[in-house]
Amino acid sequence: MKIFVLNCGSSSLKYQLFDMQDESVIASGKVERIGMEDAILTHEPTDKEEVKLVTEILDHTTAIEKVFDFLVDPKHGVIKNVTEIEAVGHRVVHGGEVFSDSVKVDGQVKAAIKGTFDLAPLHNPANLVGIEAVETVLPNVPNVAVFDTAFHQTMPQNAFMYALPRILYKKHKIRRYGFHGTSHKYVCMKAAEFLNKPLEQLKIVSCHIGNGASVTAVNKGQSIDTSMGMTPLEGLMMGTRSGDIDPAIIPFVMDKEDLTLNEVNSMLNKHSGLLGVSGIGSDMRDIEENMETNENAKLAFDMYEYRIRKYIGAYAAAMDGIDVLIFTAGVGENSNLLRKAITDHLSYLGVEIDDEINNTRSKQIRRISTPESKVEVLVVPTNEELMIARDTLRIVKSSK
Numbered sequence: 001m002k003i004f005v006l007n008c009g010s011s012s013l014k015y016q017l018f019d020m021q022d023e024s025v026i027a028s029g030k031v032e033r034i035g036m037e038d039a040i041l042t043h044e045p046t047d048k049e050e051v052k053l054v055t056e057i058l059d060h061t062t063a064i065e066k067v068f069d070f071l072v073d074p075k076h077g078v079i080k081n082v083t084e085i086e087a088v089g090h091r092v093v094h095g096g097e098v099f100s101d102s103v104k105v106d107g108q109v110k111a112a113i114k115g116t117f118d119l120a121p122l123h124n125p126a127n128l129v130g131i132e133a134v135e136t137v138l139p140n141v142p143n144v145a146v147f148d149t150a151f152h153q154t155m156p157q158n159a160f161m162y163a164l165p166r167i168l169y170k171k172h173k174i175r176r177y178g179f180h181g182t183s184h185k186y187v188c189m190k191a192a193e194f195l196n197k198p199l200e201q202l203k204i205v206s207c208h209i210g211n212g213a214s215v216t217a218v219n220k221g222q223s224i225d226t227s228m229g230m231t232p233l234e235g236l237m238m239g240t241r242s243g244d245i246d247p248a249i250i251p252f253v254m255d256k257e258d259l260t261l262n263e264v265n266s267m268l269n270k271h272s273g274l275l276g277v278s279g280i281g282s283d284m285r286d287i288e289e290n291m292e293t294n295e296n297a298k299l300a301f302d303m304y305e306y307r308i309r310k311y312i313g314a315y316a317a318a319m320d321g322i323d324v325l326i327f328t329a330g331v332g333e334n335s336n337l338l339r340k341a342i343t344d345h346l347s348y349l350g351v352e353i354d355d356e357i358n359n360t361r362s363k364q365i366r367r368i369s370t371p372e373s374k375v376e377v378l379v380v381p382t383n384e385e386l387m388i389a390r391d392t393l394r395i396v397k398s399s400k
């Protein structure tokens with residue numbers, strides 16, 4: 001069965017086409033700058049040459065039509081007809097309290113996704129547009145929604161409630177939800193497999209450190225706490241997001257700088273984090289390159305690392321110990337410097353890493369701790385798209 005996976009952002013989309021017989025990727029790609037005259041579509045067929053198209057793409061439906069054109073293109077295509085696609089899986093960032101598992105999309109599901117627009121204004125509208133665009137282009141194919149929040153629905157109340165007046169939870173569902181669940185779930189499963197131990201026996205701290213970043217405490221296979229909250233802004237310092245701050249700063253800055261709600265939201269989500277502190281950029285590679293000579297870059301790195309380390313300590317406390325520490329996503333998989341800086345300060349937990357292995361680049365799952373280390377420290381490449389494809393297959397099969 002061929003399954004198409006779509007991850008729609010507000011101005012971009014990423015896709016992968018899988019052959020589920022052996023879970024191989026037939027093609028992948030992305031469309032950036034949707035809404036502009038010079039949008040960029042990059043299509044990467046596994047067995048053919050990559051192709052880039054710069055053209056006007058004003059909305060997601062057009063973007064998806066163009067992607068499907070490439071999938072069947074005589075030169076760059078990988079399938080004869082789009083009808084070969086039997087199901088489509090969508091990353092939906094916010095599932096609110098309604099969804100604790102992936103679901104087949106119908107009118108009710110779409111209404112529920114709409115109902116969470118307020119909780120994830122940057123992500124969910126784009127995700128729904130993606131679903132509706134596929135419905136237009138492939139009207140008879142089942143769509144499955146896979147939620148970032150689903151894995152965290154096992155969090156206990158003491159972890160997910162904010163110490164705010166209770167009425168706000170009742171009226172507006174203001175609580176912590178957590179994100180990157182698909183990734184945290186995948187890497188924990190992979191780690192247990194790699195260690196040849198049942199997931200149900202492990203206390204895992206999973207660090208998904210990408211552009212967006214979150215740490216999750218996974219006890220016996222279940223998420224019991226995570227650093228992101230009602231929105232993907234809480235917790236760690238990120239590429240452009242502030243993470244935890246004193247909430248009193250918001251009205252203070254609005255008053256002093258005469259900022260509107262939109263402006264302060266944009267400051268916290270798009271102009272803070274590594275970018276805001278370093279003044280250089282949001283990409284960890286740029287921070288690392290400048291860290292020796294630029295003290296703001298050094299400070300940004302130190303703050304970033306310190307926050308992750310504090311959350312690891314907090315989650316060791318939450319689970320009364322830790323057996324496995326996982327690093328994943330763009331920064332977590334690639335930055336040996338960051339992993340070293342964090343783990344050097346975890347000796348109180350019995351963490352010890354092998355510098356040589358940590359410094360070796362690889363795309364494979366690997367152990368970077370020494371045989372003496374009391375905690376297994378692993379680098380696990382994440383694969384949210386594969387997880388979405390698997391869930392899509394499971395849901396489509398079970399609904400037949």
Ligand SMILES: Nc1ncnc2c1ncn2[C@@H]1O[C@H](COP(=O)(O)OP(=O)(O)O)[C@@H](O)[C@H]1O
Nearest residue numbers: 209210211212282283284285329330331334335
């Ligand atoms: N070699 C590297 N060293 C340090 N950071 C890296 C390296 N390669 C990629 N990154 C970081 O990974 C980030 C992207 O991570 P990714 O998980 O792809 O994010 P997202 O899915 O949220 O866009 C980039 O912003 C960059 O900072």
Ligand SMILES: CC(=O)OP(=O)(O)O
Nearest residue numbers: 179180211212213232
């Ligand atoms: C939820 C979230 O932060 O996603 P991303 O890392 O893709 O920005």
Ligand SMILES: [Mg+2]
Nearest residue numbers: 210211212329
């Ligand atoms: Mg990501």
